[in-house]
Amino acid sequence: MLKSHNxxxxxxxxxxxxxxxxxxxxxxxxxxxxxxxxxxxxxTFSNYSALLHYGLVKALIDTMLVSIGALILQLFLALFIxxxxxxxxxxxxxxxxxxxxxxxxxTVVSAFIFSQIFSAVGGYANSFIVDFGFRPIDWVATSSxxxxxxxxxxxxxxxxxxxxxxxxxxxxxxxxxYEAAKTDGxxxxxxxxxxxxxxxxxxxxxxxxxxxxxxxxxxALPLVIIGYxxxxxTTLIYEFYQTSSTTIYYSYAASTILLFIILGYASIVLWxxxxxxxxR
Amino acid sequence: MSVNSSWKSNLPLYIGxxxxxIIFFYPxxxxxxxxxxxxxxxxxxxxxxxxxxGFTFYNIIQAYSALDLTGPVTRSFYVAMMVGGLSLxxxxxxxxxxxxxxxxxxxxxxxxxxxxxxxxGIVVAIPISVEFLKLGLSNMYGVALAxxxxxxxxxxxIILGGFRALPRDLENQARVDGAxxxxxxxxILIPMNRSAILVAFLLSWMTSWDEFTYAVIISPVxxxxxxxxxxxxxxxxxxxxxxxxxxFTIPVIIVAVVLQKYLxxxxxxxxxxx
Numbered sequence: 001m002l003k004s005h006n007x008x009x010x011x012x013x014x015x016x017x018x019x020x021x022x023x024x025x026x027x028x029x030x031x032x033x034x035x036x037x038x039x040x041x042x043x044t045f046s047n048y049s050a051l052l053h054y055g056l057v058k059a060l061i062d063t064m065l066v067s068i069g070a071l072i073l074q075l076f077l078a079l080f081i082x083x084x085x086x087x088x089x090x091x092x093x094x095x096x097x098x099x100x101x102x103x104x105x106x107t108v109v110s111a112f113i114f115s116q117i118f119s120a121v122g123g124y125a126n127s128f129i130v131d132f133g134f135r136p137i138d139w140v141a142t143s144s145x146x147x148x149x150x151x152x153x154x155x156x157x158x159x160x161x162x163x164x165x166x167x168x169x170x171x172x173x174x175x176x177x178y179e180a181a182k183t184d185g186x187x188x189x190x191x192x193x194x195x196x197x198x199x200x201x202x203x204x205x206x207x208x209x210x211x212x213x214x215x216x217x218x219x220a221l222p223l224v225i226i227g228y229x230x231x232x233x234t235t236l237i238y239e240f241y242q243t244s245s246t247t248i249y250y251s252y253a254a255s256t257i258l259l260f261i262i263l264g265y266a267s268i269v270l271w272x273x274x275x276x277x278x279x280r
Numbered sequence: 281m282s283v284n285s286s287w288k289s290n291l292p293l294y295i296g297x298x299x300x301x302i303i304f305f306y307p308x309x310x311x312x313x314x315x316x317x318x319x320x321x322x323x324x325x326x327x328x329x330x331x332x333x334g335f336t337f338y339n340i341i342q343a344y345s346a347l348d349l350t351g352p353v354t355r356s357f358y359v360a361m362m363v364g365g366l367s368l369x370x371x372x373x374x375x376x377x378x379x380x381x382x383x384x385x386x387x388x389x390x391x392x393x394x395x396x397x398x399x400x401g402i403v404v405a406i407p408i409s410v411e412f413l414k415l416g417l418s419n420m421y422g423v424a425l426a427x428x429x430x431x432x433x434x435x436x437x438i439i440l441g442g443f444r445a446l447p448r449d450l451e452n453q454a455r456v457d458g459a460x461x462x463x464x465x466x467x468i469l470i471p472m473n474r475s476a477i478l479v480a481f482l483l484s485w486m487t488s489w490d491e492f493t494y495a496v497i498i499s500p501v502x503x504x505x506x507x508x509x510x511x512x513x514x515x516x517x518x519x520x521x522x523x524x525x526x527x528f529t530i531p532v533i534i535v536a537v538v539l540q541k542y543l544x545x546x547x548x549x550x551x552x553x554x
Binding site: 023123220 | 307
């Protein structure tokens, strides 16, 4: 009885399920399959070996560095914001609105603004540096400074979402816990490290999962700010993408590598606690 | 955490809030500077001043007369509307069904949807674009269909949160009174759940307005606003591009601020608290 009752309602979910699968699982499988093909249609590993020649390893390391740097910066800023947002004070609404605005700003607009801030000539970051009497910096001169610029530029649009997620976690903590800790004589730091952080850990895992995956897929921001120099894994894929050219097979191969990295990362985070805290 | 804390005890809080506000407002300030300060004083000088030395509408007028604005705006608008509409057409039934089956089963489906959502956009976009080219969908319809993939899981999640908050008996009462399912849905369930549905629509709309990856891969020419802006930026017409960027940012800022109170209240916890 109950089974058939459930089945009837699953019928409502099927259109969404079919849609999502047809437009994601099917193309991803196609990508993996074609990565082992030559333009002529025979099987090969040459797409992968060609990628090694075009700097695949460095692109992967650079992507990893950008992701880790951006995650640390965003979690740090978001934690501060969320802790201020939960406090009742005059101006809270204004503060929340100001901090949330970048969430609505287009990635390309944000990338454009940061390319103006960090341009070597006529950049606003350099005019700050010169005002304080230091020598201006050519931000895109070396690979490491280019990557740092991408990490910095990424905080703006993406921190608000992390802050909102942490905020929903923080506002779920009961004030009586803090009151009890206060009466027991725990100071502000002690309360932060013994109550706030441990209780926030599950929701931080969710934030890390959501942001970590999108960090690895970061595309428009590096494309606008630093172009293909140095390439991240996504810009490397895009560089080879030409519907009319045979280099698209390199794109498929690089896509397959990115896909498996993402799957690996997601399963590690889910396994380490994300899914458990969700099902609770 | 009493509301009537004195100014003194709140001082670190205010200092933190002010510093963070500056950090988050500064990029927007730069956009306004580039748009309204005469170009020779600004990004054509080696070290542009942080405080505006002059004011002009010339950049905006120049941008509107020299660049094609109406094309990308209308295309972006239609695509965003299609994506928002598709979110509701697919999301409302799915959320309704998920609310009816048990919470545990529903959560398994939700996890599946979000796992799918993690599929890298660029990985999926390239094969989609190759297939869409064969189907004649390398246009705005194709872009909208692909972008829907990004927003559907969150839309379902938000609408589901709204359905879960409604009293269970509501639907049964309507059915006892003789309403069939479509009528119950249209007359009772959807109107009662309208704030969650509105949030889902607006979030889908905003995400589509902003989406770049699928748009640039599926339809690189005659495309949406972000792709057009990218083309202008690479052609290095920065002060015109900034006027262009600012025009499109203002409406979205308004939507974001309106959404802020919904976002804080229910959307991210609604589906979780069962």
